[in-house]
Amino acid sequence: MRVNRRAALAGGAATAMLGPGAARAQTPVRIRKGAGELTATSDDVVAFGEAVRLMKRRNDGLSWTRQSQIHHRDSQHNNGLFLPWHRQQLVHMERIVARLTGHDGFAMPYWDWQEHRLLPSWICDGESPLYERNRARGVETLDFAAARWAESPYTAKLASDDFATFCGKLPEGAGMVEGYGHNHIHQLIGGFMRHPRTSAQDPMFWLHHSNVDRVWATWHRNRGRDLYPADWTVRTVTGFVDAEGRPTGELPVSGTLETRPLGYDYDRLYPFPVFNVAEAGPPGATRRVPVEGQSWTLRAEASPGAGRMSLTLPAEAVARMREADDTLMIAGEGAVAYHREAALEDRSLEIRLGAGGRERSLGSSPTFVHLPDPGEGHGGHRGPYVLPFRFGEEVLNLLASGDGPAAVTVFAEDLDPEAGRPGARAEWIELTLTLTETRWA
Known part of the structure; x- marks a missing residue:
C-alpha cells in the first residue's frame, strides 16, 4: 500500500478550513468495493486494519472507543433518520482512517451477505486487527444467505418502495431496509454486534453498514430523488467527529442524499430484484386496470403486560379474498409496537397471519433496540419500538384453505430463553388493508 502522509495531512488541513466536520467532496472520489473481492493485502483492508490498531491505542477524539460511544449515544435507529445518520458516521470514519494512515484514497469496503455468503476470511483471521473474538460461535463458517431471517420475502423493494416504507417514519418506525435488511445481520454475527451500545466495536459493523448504505444509494x-419529504430534509443529524477529532455539530439531512458530493461512490450498486414483471392474464391482456377499491384501517391495543397481540381482519374483506380471482389486488400495510426496554433485546418479532388452523409469516425480525442512557437522555429513542409488515396476494392460498376468521398475530420470541428475563411488553398493532377490483386490459 502506498502511503502519502504529507498529502493526507494537507487534506486534513483543507477539510479543517471548510469547518469542523464539513462533508465535502475529495478528488478523486473514493470508490467503495465489495469485501468478498478483496484480500488481506488489498489497500483498503490494510488501511482499515492499520487505522483500527492506531485508534485502539488512542484516548482522544480519534480513538476506537470514541467511535463506539458516538454510535451508542447519538445514533438513530427505528426511525426515519437511520439511513442519513449512519451515512454520516461512515463518511467521517473514512476520513479518520485516511488521516491516520495516510491512505488518502481509503474507501470503506462493503459486505454483501447475499452475494458473498460467508464473512470475509481476512476479518476472521485471529492475527488481524480486524478480527473480533466477541462474535457468535461458528460465525466464521455461517452461510448468511441461508441463515434464519435471510430469506424473508418482506425485505425492502428497491424499485417500488415509497419513502416511508423504505426509510422509516418519524418520530418512531423502522423502514423495511432497517427492520428486515439490517437487524438480522447484527443478531447473526452476535457478540458486540447484538446491541447498539457495543456494535461499533466490531469492525464488521462498518462493512455491514457500508452495504446498507449501498442499498440506500440504489x-x-x-x-x-423526488420522494424525500421537505420536513425530513431540513432535519439534522449529529454526534460525529471530523478527521482532527473535533465535534462536527449538527449536519443537515439534505446534505446526505447524494454520495459523490460526500466524496465516495460504489463500484456497483445493489443487484436489486425485478418486481414489475409482466402479469399472467387472459390471452391478449397485459395489465390490470383498477376499477374500484375499498380500504379498512384497523388498530388494536395490547392488554397491559401482554407479550402477544392480535388483530382480526374484517369478515367482509376475508370473504372477498376467499372468493378472489386474478382481478383482485391486495395491499396490506401495517406495523407493530413494543415497549422500548431491556426486556425487548435479543428477541425476534414474529408477525403471522392465521386462518383455518394454519399460519403464514408476514415478517420476522430480530430486535435491535437503542435504549436511552439514564440521566444522559436520547430524545430520538423514547417512544415505542415499531416494526412494519406487509402482505399482498400471496396470502390468498392460506385464506382459501379454511373457513372462519383471519387474524394477524405478533409475539416476541426470546432468543436467549435460558436467561430467564421478564417478557417483552406489546403496545399496539395496526393495519391498513386495501382491496382493489381491477379489469384486464
Missing part, C-alpha cells in the same frame, strides 16, 4: 437512484 433505492435513491431508482426512486428516491
Whole structure:
C-alpha cells in the first residue's frame, strides 16, 4: 500500500478550513468495493486494519472507543433518520482512517451477505486487527444467505418502495431496509454486534453498514430523488467527529442524499430484484386496470403486560379474498409496537397471519433496540419500538384453505430463553388493508 502522509495531512488541513466536520467532496472520489473481492493485502483492508490498531491505542477524539460511544449515544435507529445518520458516521470514519494512515484514497469496503455468503476470511483471521473474538460461535463458517431471517420475502423493494416504507417514519418506525435488511445481520454475527451500545466495536459493523448504505444509494437512484419529504430534509443529524477529532455539530439531512458530493461512490450498486414483471392474464391482456377499491384501517391495543397481540381482519374483506380471482389486488400495510426496554433485546418479532388452523409469516425480525442512557437522555429513542409488515396476494392460498376468521398475530420470541428475563411488553398493532377490483386490459 502506498502511503502519502504529507498529502493526507494537507487534506486534513483543507477539510479543517471548510469547518469542523464539513462533508465535502475529495478528488478523486473514493470508490467503495465489495469485501468478498478483496484480500488481506488489498489497500483498503490494510488501511482499515492499520487505522483500527492506531485508534485502539488512542484516548482522544480519534480513538476506537470514541467511535463506539458516538454510535451508542447519538445514533438513530427505528426511525426515519437511520439511513442519513449512519451515512454520516461512515463518511467521517473514512476520513479518520485516511488521516491516520495516510491512505488518502481509503474507501470503506462493503459486505454483501447475499452475494458473498460467508464473512470475509481476512476479518476472521485471529492475527488481524480486524478480527473480533466477541462474535457468535461458528460465525466464521455461517452461510448468511441461508441463515434464519435471510430469506424473508418482506425485505425492502428497491424499485417500488415509497419513502416511508423504505426509510422509516418519524418520530418512531423502522423502514423495511432497517427492520428486515439490517437487524438480522447484527443478531447473526452476535457478540458486540447484538446491541447498539457495543456494535461499533466490531469492525464488521462498518462493512455491514457500508452495504446498507449501498442499498440506500440504489433505492435513491431508482426512486428516491423526488420522494424525500421537505420536513425530513431540513432535519439534522449529529454526534460525529471530523478527521482532527473535533465535534462536527449538527449536519443537515439534505446534505446526505447524494454520495459523490460526500466524496465516495460504489463500484456497483445493489443487484436489486425485478418486481414489475409482466402479469399472467387472459390471452391478449397485459395489465390490470383498477376499477374500484375499498380500504379498512384497523388498530388494536395490547392488554397491559401482554407479550402477544392480535388483530382480526374484517369478515367482509376475508370473504372477498376467499372468493378472489386474478382481478383482485391486495395491499396490506401495517406495523407493530413494543415497549422500548431491556426486556425487548435479543428477541425476534414474529408477525403471522392465521386462518383455518394454519399460519403464514408476514415478517420476522430480530430486535435491535437503542435504549436511552439514564440521566444522559436520547430524545430520538423514547417512544415505542415499531416494526412494519406487509402482505399482498400471496396470502390468498392460506385464506382459501379454511373457513372462519383471519387474524394477524405478533409475539416476541426470546432468543436467549435460558436467561430467564421478564417478557417483552406489546403496545399496539395496526393495519391498513386495501382491496382493489381491477379489469384486464
